[in-house]
Amino acid sequence: MSGDTIDWITVLIAVFGGAIRVGTPFLFVSLGECLTEKSGRINLGLEGNLIMGAMAGYGVAWISGSPWLGVLAAGATGVLLGFVHALLCQQPRVNDIAVGIALMILGTGLAFFLGKPLIQPSAPHLPALHLGDWSDNPALRAALEINVLFIVGVILAPAMAWFFRSTRWGLAIRTVGESDDAARAMGLHVNGVRMLATMAGGFLAGVGGAFLSLYYPGGWSEGLSSGQGLMAVALVIFARWDPVRCLYASLLFGGAGALGPSLQSVGVTWGYYLFNAAPYVLTLALMIAASSTRVRSGMPGSLAAR
């Protein structure tokens, strides 16, 4: 009886730790997507950015020996892909969804191609803070091993909310996202603002990719990402374009993703694949819930207008 209880606590702790570990890439990609969408553009290519970021980050970390240089390199590839996305989208009659899908495939393919030599070598990992050293419960210690990037993300989410609310640049992005005409009447450079927002969003997605290869699950392989970049789009809708809610939603998705492995770790072997499907089921459920008109409040006007 008591053995049972302990198992469930272990599962909870593992899900909690997993929520943070699995949720961090979600957090970065969704913040990036949130930033991009606030400017009135959807970038489905962030999945491509994520994988490119993972590959480039791993490669640079391996060559330079510094995981942080890897993170920067991952961000830089994201900026580059974001730039291409923005450049293509601002051409007349070009659809951002189509461009996004094309760039997702391009990014993934390119990463697999360039990343072939990176499968063997091992690059230095990003450091983690051991916040659980006071405890002698190994599960709790493992769960409280928190990566620095997660902490950056936790600070970034409210910072971004503040940025949208209280800075000139943030307001400019929101204005452009709400209405092209209003922005133009205000003398804002609509395409320029969208370009910068898409590039910055790409940077964040790239950093999310670096987390995948340089921390968890770590290493470079073609199966590294399991669609986090795409799910982040659903997550942003669920978060109603609010960065702080993106944080909560990422943890929720992360937790769902950690469910399968956590249960397995305590010996629940049945339904492993079923539990692994949890994030996808969650995505589907959220998309259905989000298509009701009431949830659309908060949606940037230029996205709602089409």
Add this chain to the structure above:
Amino acid sequence: MSTPHALALQAINVSKRFGALQALDQVSLKLRQGSIHALLGENGAGKSTLVKCIVGFYTPDDGEVLLGERQQAIGNPRDAHELGIGMVYQHFTLIPNMSVLENLVLARPHLPAVIDWKKERQAIAERMQSMPFQLPLDASVNHLAAGEKQKLEIVKQLLLGVKVLILDEPTSVLTPDEADEVLGRIREMTRAAGLSVLIITHKFREVMTYADDVTVLRRGKFAGSAEVAGVDIRQLAEMMVGSEFSQTALARAAVAEQPLKLGIDALSVADDSGMSAVHALSLQVKAGEIVGIAGVSGNGQRELVEALAGQRPPSGGTIRVMGETYSGRRRELLRHGFHCLPEEPLRNASVPRMSVAENLAFRHYDQRPFSLYGLLRRSRMAAAAVQAIADFKVRPPLPNAPIGDLSGGNVQRAILARELGEQPNVLVVANPCFGLDFTAVTEIHARIMAARNAGAAVLLVSEDLDEILELADRIHVMSGGRLVYETTPAAADPIVMGRHMAGHGETAHAD
């Protein structure tokens, strides 16, 4: 009036071309310091284009703008702001998902990199005291009524300290009372604060009451300019259309057979947020009659029309057309000859990026002659469109242009051409004349009357009481989602109706 020669702003020989269309051809205009200058012209005459050239939203192909006596290069609206020129666009440029305060702050040209909301709010609240209109700073613009939005647009410009204010059809979406309030206050400001105002309007009454000077455009060309004191409405109308202008009264024919064509029974409809907007409304419209629904906007009219058009599922009750239950399906529309002209046709009744010809073919695109064995025949569509465009005087007459590029009035005409191109059985019309020039209004009224005389059952939902009094055979007043009062044009007392519209009628009139 101040010295007659001091000019606040001058446009000289401005030209602008959009593709094949010469929208403006060598147009000049002089705005005197401290005056109100009205800009008149038919739909598509180029009024909006002219003022957009003045504020740098468009770059004119030719011509120049003088501010005071000096020539000024105005490259974009921001330059115009720096020079003290502010514009309220025909289509609102407020940001709906932001608050009134955010919208006001955002408009300022030199925003600090980080905004101190506490300080901004205090500063604006203080300056608001001296503004002609008061607005709730924390309300989301989404939730403001049309009149309040217009006031907000104007306050936004005034807070910027503009010296020249350009208003593009500020009164089209206002009730006459609201229009009088807005224009009266603006007139005070021109007298007291030396503001100079250029205003576009279609309403002669407003020109005669509030403007000092008037300039008329006709099909992109300058057609005349005068002091208002020296002209009458007739002369202005003739300048606008370029020919002798005669007003013919609408002929209301008696219709012998009057079977019931549209029956609405206990219809309830919810609005976007799920709140009930129309409560168990019942109404009958017979062949050969126009039933008018008067009321202030936002009392459920839009939801009612959307339910009739099939855009919004009712939450209760039934609609019967020609005796059969009706649910707004396409097949039913065609079988029963049900036609609808909703308000804001660009949004509700057309696909802006599709061509005029395609939009005109929406009712019958999948039938002969537009379609044969499942294939569309575009040449037939284009030919039919050319005919419809000519019949309904859509300008410019380009069937292949995207309908979204037409001026507001011409979109209205094009949709009217689609819905009235064949005799309807049941016709539902909502605010058909918003933003239309007087020739278009006369013509649309005549066509609605003709449809009635030919046996259509017409439901006319309008915020313009004069329009309802002119057209309707029976009148209902709608307030709070219910029909609260019924009368006829002959018996109608505007004061009683106004009270019912405002929701202060005595006991609700049962029908």
